[in-house]
Amino acid sequence: NAGVTQTPKFQVLKTGQSMTLQCAQDMNHEYMSWYRQDPGMGLRLIHYSVGAGITDQGEVPNGYNVSRSTTEDFPLRLLSAAPSQTSVYFCASSDPGHPNQPQHFGDGTRLSIL
Amino acid sequence: AQKITQTQPGMFVQEKEAVTLDCTYDTSDQSYGLFWYKQPSSGEMIFLIYQGSYDEQNATEGRYSLNFQKARKSANLVISASQLGDSAMYFCAMRETDSNYQLIWGAGTKLIIKP
Numbered sequence: 047n048a049g050v051t052q053t054p055k056f057q058v059l060k061t062g063q064s065m066t067l068q069c070a071q072d073m074n075h076e077y078m079s080w081y082r083q084d085p086g087m088g089l090r091l092i093h094y095s096v097g098a099g100i101t102d103q104g105e106v107p108n109g110y111n112v113s114r115s116t117t118e119d120f121p122l123r124l125l126s127a128a129p130s131q132t133s134v135y136f137c138a139s140s141d142p143g144h145p146n147q148p149q150h151f152g153d154g155t156r157l158s159i160l
Numbered sequence: 161a162q163k164i165t166q167t168q169p170g171m172f173v174q175e176k177e178a179v180t181l182d183c184t185y186d187t188s189d190q191s192y193g194l195f196w197y198k199q200p201s202s203g204e205m206i207f208l209i210y211q212g213s214y215d216e217q218n219a220t221e222g223r224y225s226l227n228f229q230k231a232r233k234s235a236n237l238v239i240s241a242s243q244l245g246d247s248a249m250y251f252c253a254m255r256e257t258d259s260n261y262q263l264i265w266g267a268g269t270k271l272i273i274k275p
Contacts, residue, residue: 077261079262087267087268088251088265088266088267088268089251089263089265090265091262091263094261094262096261104262134203136205138205140261142261145193145255145257145261146193146210146212147210148195148197148207148210149195149207149263150207151204151205153203153204154203154204156203
């Protein structure tokens with residue numbers, strides 16, 4: 047039971063570098079989302095997708111891009127990393143056809159920007 | 161205005177005691193869902209329990225139950241017979257009907273169980 051798989055688990059970047067955080071799910075969920083969690087805080091929505099080819103911005107989208115070419119994959123791109131983007135990033139998925147079902151989370155990516 | 165409020169930033173509870181974690185919410189929707197998640201120090205997000213706005217009975221899952229008071233817009237999590245392994249952050253979240261399936265999250269409560 048893979049569920050939601052995020053890679054990498056840890057990453058250190060220099061300011062200005064770009065990178066892609068990978069997220070894949072094998073539950074055929076239409077809804078996928080990316081959150082960031084800063085120390086001692088709750089989750090803030092970055093971007094989300096309600097199906098392949100459809101993405102939208104969340105609460106804190108600046109500095110991030112997403113695409114959804116398949117149901118399974120939802121990568122998050124940092125365009126030019128900044129120290130303010132140091133955070134733990136979570137990918138989640140859910141089945142919108144069953145609103146009482148929870149979002150399933152990956153294990154997170156700990157990202158440090160120097 | 162915050163849609164999900166968790167008023168207890170941190171709590172200490174003696175092992176084996178019951179604990180109630182508060183969550184109040186604000187919505188004008190008639191149909192919505194409330195979720196509780198646990199985040200241990202290892203960092204993963206673990207789903208605990210769900211309450212739908214039309215559910216007539218309070219949700220229960222093992223040692224977890226929800227004290228759902230719709231008129232007061234509160235959905236407090238009750239953990240019975242607390243264990244050391246219950247020490248974690250606990251988050252309350254709400255999904256509104258017209259929210260495009262997004263969850264709105266509270267800031268969390270850090271629960272520490274004392275032996």
